Amino acid sequence: MTRHALLALPIALCLQTGTALAAGALPIGATMPMVDVQMKNVDGKELDLAEIRKPAGTLVIFTCNHCPFAKKWESRIVELGNTYASKGMGVVAINANDPKVAPDDSYEGMQQRAKDRGMQFPYVVDATSNVARAFGATKTPEAFLFDKDGKLAYHGAIDDNGDDAAKVEKAYLKLALDSVLSESDVAVKETKSIGCTIKFRS
Amino acid sequence: MLAALVLAAVASVPGKSAPPPSPAAAETILAEVRKPGAGAVLVNVWATWCAPCREEFPDVLHVARDLGPKGLRLVLVSVDFPGDEEAATKFLSSEGVDFPTYVRTGKDEAFVDGLEPQWSGAIPATFLYDSKGKLVRFWEGKASYPVIKRRAQAALDTKETP
Numbered sequence: 217m218t219r220h221a222l223l224a225l226p227i228a229l230c231l232q233t234g235t236a237l238a239a240g241a242l243p244i245g246a247t248m249p250m251v252d253v254q255m256k257n258v259d260g261k262e263l264d265l266a267e268i269r270k271p272a273g274t275l276v277i278f279t280c281n282h283c284p285f286a287k288k289w290e291s292r293i294v295e296l297g298n299t300y301a302s303k304g305m306g307v308v309a310i311n312a313n314d315p316k317v318a319p320d321d322s323y324e325g326m327q328q329r330a331k332d333r334g335m336q337f338p339y340v341v342d343a344t345s346n347v348a349r350a351f352g353a354t355k356t357p358e359a360f361l362f363d364k365d366g367k368l369a370y371h372g373a374i375d376d377n378g379d380d381a382a383k384v385e386k387a388y389l390k391l392a393l394d395s396v397l398s399e400s401d402v403a404v405k406e407t408k409s410i411g412c413t414i415k416f417r418s
Numbered sequence: 419m420l421a422a423l424v425l426a427a428v429a430s431v432p433g434k435s436a437p438p439p440s441p442a443a444a445e446t447i448l449a450e451v452r453k454p455g456a457g458a459v460l461v462n463v464w465a466t467w468c469a470p471c472r473e474e475f476p477d478v479l480h481v482a483r484d485l486g487p488k489g490l491r492l493v494l495v496s497v498d499f500p501g502d503e504e505a506a507t508k509f510l511s512s513e514g515v516d517f518p519t520y521v522r523t524g525k526d527e528a529f530v531d532g533l534e535p536q537w538s539g540a541i542p543a544t545f546l547y548d549s550k551g552k553l554v555r556f557w558e559g560k561a562s563y564p565v566i567k568r569r570a571q572a573a574l575d576t577k578e579t580p
Contacts, residue, residue, distance in 0.1 A: 241538070284467045288499075354558060355540035376525050379499045409526040410497050412468070413540040413559045 241352035255340035274306035282320035283412035312348035355411030372407035436510030444532025452551035457489025458573035470560035
């Protein structure tokens, strides 16, 4: 019974209340919104997107600790983030979920996750969920990649197989990162995947 | 563990075990939606790992039971990961589902865009179609029984207007 209850726990922490549909995601070519909103990083420091973005391009990923889809992709997200941060791109992971709804998505949970996974880029709290709203993000994980001109060049999934990294046929985000880094056009600019709804704060 | 088994046995309706969800691409779901004879169709996309989906599930079934006699057809689509089919079937049985349901196959993107381009892919997701198979409303995230019922009734009512 104890084992059963433990197994059930992550499920109980999954998606929660229904969210109104976002007004629409940021269109390709748009500039980054809410760049001066201070967000607390896992190291305790306040950061805003203006500080995070880099001339080579910037990757913003909305993710969280609890969502099974975010977890499936997590090691790939961290690997991509660490790799492209080391290549000079701005990288940030943002947790916009209300921890009252998903307790695993607490600040302490984020600190632990960043440590466990070896994230070498900021993992920050969108304390009002307004940054996620401004991006029009609806789920986790969801990536927004901006090019050297600060324009949205790619929006969507990490790749085409959340369930199994070994079976990925199209590594959408990696291809887009390489294109932005080499200042060439991103071939596939928008993709979708199934994911957990963002638990917006009311 | 024994207590869990006993609970599961009590929760399920005797004699009603769910058939395993049939693998389906978006086209199969849409074909089911367009099959003649329904006054409206409600498609609910869910997964066993999704808490709001599980919470909403009884309300979706309740609405389908209420409005089924008035012509509402219910199409349930699991997006559980491959290998979790057994868990999905178990959950369906525990909810008293005794009719065919589906589990999505293929890539997420083809499924999401194939079903409805406006859908971001977040779940739970619920789609309401009129008697002609035209999408009249959809939403992402959990809704309550009265809300689902009101919207489903509105979808049924659209058949009155020529």
